[in-house]
Amino acid sequence: MEINQKAVNNKTEVKLGRTIQVRLVSDLKKSQEYYRDVLGCKVDDWGHAERDEMLFILQQATSQDDVRPNAISQKRPNYPTEWEGPDHGWDSFIHISWEDLDQYVEEVRSKGGIIAIEPFTGAHGKWEFKNALIQDIDGYNFVLGAMRLKNEENI
Template sequence: MRESNGKGVFGKTIQVRLVSDLRRSQAYYRDVLGCEVDDWGHAERDGMLVILQQAAAPEDVRPNPPSRKRPDYPTEWEGPDAGWDTFIHVGWDDLDDLFADIRGKGGNVAAEPFTGAHGRWEYKNAYIRDPDGYTLVLGAMREIA
């Protein structure tokens, strides 16, 4: 890895997700989310990459709960209403098609696409849950004209 200013450089970030049934999760990420999935547990589609690993015990599978609201963001937004495990940036015009494709393949819909605004930004999000309850947010943003 090359160095930057003598401090080193972080490489690509990959999330590791403990799952209750590796084969079931591999099938969901492949068949529903459209990922390329290998026998190691890597599930990748476009810019999203997670490593699925078999949990040693059911209590090790722990999707994120909702975060505490925060009044000191730079806008009036105080944080999400649901727990987020993965936020996937998508194009504004792509979100509805991606969501419809995932839903059509049996995706577990946690929240239909919704829009909102904070500051000078408009956002559109939709939430999908995997078999263990991990929430994947499909999120798009654009500057308010």
């Protein structure tokens, strides 16, 4: 069996690798600086911006019209809880520990980063969540999301 395959029900299934998001940006040099100096990423000349498990490829847009952060998605009533969807456009959702979310928001803020939505908490079904929304200089939204099971100690 090859390294990139695994057996499933006596069939071989191809294993997919890490997902890398690509961002068309209005000014590659300024974006590389923001991702490095504000978001804390390692950035190379190719446009790779990486921190821990978060990885983007920044590419220069041909036109400002090509820089298109996601719009707000349509609400939908059939999620498994009472939640009907986000109130803002999401370009990336980044899992982060409950304890680290506030610290990272403060790190970004202290470096002049754009905190579009301050950390807030809520609940969906049996889960408690804490989110915050950070933007890059082109308006791409990074949702920082932490979740944990609700229990009386957390409330």
